[in-house]
Amino acid sequence: MSALQATPVDLAPLAPILQRYPADRRSLVMVLQDVQAAFHYLPREALLTVADHLQVPRSHVYHVATFYKHFSLTPRGAHTCTVCMGTACHVRGAGQLVEHLERRTGVKAGDTTPDGQLTVETVNCVGACALGPVVIVDGEYVGSATARKVDRALKPILGGDGKEGEE
Amino acid sequence: MSERIPNLAALEAWRASLQAAHDANRKAIAICAGTGCKAYGSDKLAEAFRKGVAERGLDVDVRATGCHGFCERGPLVVIYPSMIFYQEVGRKNLAKDVAEILDQTVAAAPGAEQIVPRLQYKTPAGEAVVHERDVPFYKHQNRLILSFNGKIDPESLADYVRNGGYRALGKALGSMTPEQVLAEVEASGLRGRGGAGFPTGRKWRFTRTADAPRVDGRPMKYVVCNADEGDPGAFMDRSVLEGNPHGVLEGLLLGAYAIGAREGYVYVRNEYPLAVQRLTKAIADARAAGLLGDDILGTGFAFDLHVTRGAGAFVCGEETALIGSVEGNKGQPRFRPPYPAVSGLWGCPTNINNVETWVNVPLIVDRGAAWFAGIGTAGSKGTKIFSLVGKVNHTGLVEVPMGASLRHIVEHIGGGIKDGRAFKAVQTGGPSGGCLPESMLDLEVDFDTLTAAGSMMGSGGMIVMDDRTCMVDVARYFIDFLIQESCGKCTPCRDGLIQMGHLMHDLVEGRGTHATLDRLEALAPVVRDASLCALGQTAPNPVLSTLKYFRHEYLAHIDDKQCPAGVCKALITYRITDRCTGCTICAVQCPEKVITGEKKALHLIDEARCTRCGVCHSVCTFDAIDILPGR
């Protein structure tokens, strides 16, 4: 994590994002969405530029950026494993999947592995409820997820042969 | 089709030519391309079908359609025109499934089609079903809105038009005044499908009559489609947005015409990327065709639409918070009045309706209010889409007329409880709703009956629970969810829910006493009465409804220190029974290494050190591990 934060951020992807929307307050959430997508988080330097460009106070940008769960102010992992915590997924054991992932990766949901490879997170419903529990690994949906299926999906990221549930 | 349609006559001419060119007898393979089936690989499946069709030189249309609704059985494939239904296609052997379907069903002459038995739907009794209309899941539904989903390619404007799309718009712009369109919606009795059930026509009228600030010299009003669909367990709107985006557009166009709005926004939750993509494409195609923008269909009516995304905040489903979010602020509710109909987006009259509400509008304008009012009950007209999920055999999207009973939905359509277990409860209305027990199964579902029973319709999530679902844990789950989603503006919701959370955690973690229940029951009405918005006002519902119908379960947690459903870790014990074959898998997988045993001999869990993580139970293939209530 500290390795990631020490590297200065290349803000080149920011300019085209700012050109995409009207330069005023109403574009803020959309701009932040695009910044999050481009950088995988909201770098501080980028947010300062956004505040200037949209002519809104830094305090307002910070307040909006910290309100929405989708935005992260700390660098995310190169890969993301998201467990849906919707009600249908919950009654079908999503909680146990989160615990399995926390054991497997050594990080709590919401955090990133120390090598910066994987962020484990939860989300409140992706709308694939009939397939619960649902886990999304780098945008790929794993339906009727089990610990085994999730391990298999994470194999290219975490290594291991994915055949056993643990270690 | 990216040519502009110059006028109403041209639209009808195009429709007629599309219909004439369409050979209803031509074979087609419709593959569901909704999020659920895509998760099971329907994209690769569609590609394989296309390749296979080309290789065999077949004159067959391969079409990716919107969500068919029977998601757990995906990927779903329907062969037209015979409507032969296949499920779980390509899950185990994609090449083989595709080849057999093509060779046996598709390539055969009409009437000589052979079915591939292993891909057929089978009833819980084991009967195989051939046609989609006979699959119990579909047979017992009344799919008016969802009918488009299985038929059309959601990325094709032509498909929508060919199936009657934009006919209502043509009728409204060509032969009805805005007032007449509004009157039709009022007469239909349509009530909002987002949760509150407010009469749609009345809301439209408030917005239509409100004074509007002028922008560019003309009154400015907005229409908004609330596609935030935050209730966990609900995915009706996702399916409509992905499967029939033009239906939503047409509804918004009709609403804008009736109300006098010039611009609109569709606010889509960020967790629905495919819906955003399909809507964006539909809007682009509609603009190119002259169905959006200035001078729509040459009638002088002007309306344009934008898509904006949420960013992970359930509270943004509340209309004033949604407005805040569209305006570029955080999603924090405001006191009403003024209602958005009077002062909404940027202070202008704004009509906000849910996706399902909007998509009902073209049907009402096309077929008339009387037709619509003929479906449903006295107080709740039309159909409702429910997302039937949880412990039923057939999970997916269910569209039924208002007034259908819970039993009809859970048993006839849902096929009863999975794995032969016992029905315990059905939860409706999301975090604002409640849990209804078996004694309420004959309830005829509509807005008012659900509210009277202590739950609510909500957006349509219907989560079925069995004897292995702990109702105390369900109430805890909803409180934890709302704690995360509370915007934090008002004391009762922000701080009251935290305290309700402490109390619920005491209960599930074995520290609950009778005083815990007293304190919950004292705090709940304060949160309900004093909160600013519906999130806080309805937050106590799951706790109160489970206390009402499942108090015995709470008492078991308190007095017996047991979780009868086998869920709450502090109140259960995992024990290996004599069904154990000594295969050692559980001992190997146990993360705490507390299982001992020789190969081929009965294994033993050290119950004092066991953390009840559930891994042994899930890996045991001999069903040899029991979860017992109590410690």
Place this chain on the structure above:
Amino acid sequence: MILTINGRPLAARPGETLLQVARRAGIDLPTLCHHEGLEAWGGCRLCVVEMRRHPDEAPKVVPSCLQAAEDGLRVETHTENLLRIRATLLDLLLTRAPGSELIRRLALEHGVGDTTFVPQAEPSNCILCTLCTRACAAVGAFAISTAGRGAEGEISLPFVDDADACVGCGSCAAVCPTGCIELKDEGLARTIWGRTFQRVPCEVSGEPTITREHAALLSKRTGLPTDGFFVTDEGRRRQTADTIAALVGVGEGRAA
């Protein structure tokens, strides 16, 4: 228009809130997040009242600071339900602000001593009433805002440490009902939000006035030159006395 509060018919003007009407009639309604100089917020919920438009209706609980007065409204301000609500709200606020004299006093008035709930792990005494951020937006420099959501919300500088926008006006500390914003004035130095400012001494009395940054902000807002802000009330009093003396030719004093 006429409405009744606790059975008393009272006159109200269009645009008034129930809180204004009640207070004018001497009815004591507690508030925490309300300030006459700022737009009503409706977050603390202490000011809630029960209102009915028709006698046979169930009463609706609404915040009196925001609810507009209407002809014919029937309002109750101290029913058993409302008293229970206020007591519970104050009990909840004590989990956040056990050290606030105001909250403790109000709680005691409603029969609540120490909180009966689980207190916050490290209470900051902030009740998230947002008077500070709203004051900062209204008369300050938009330097602070609420970060985070729900019960995890915290009043904060951007990125926790960016005090660049703050001008040291102290409005936030002045409006805070629980006194949880640290403002330290020592000589001419003022420290707030982790930043130390220098207040400019009054050219007449030598007492501290405002910071240069605050003066620059006021100047930008009003168009007035900054110098005019560096005079204390005492200084201005003396200046005025000197001016009068010079004009009238009486008494001692420095020339204006």
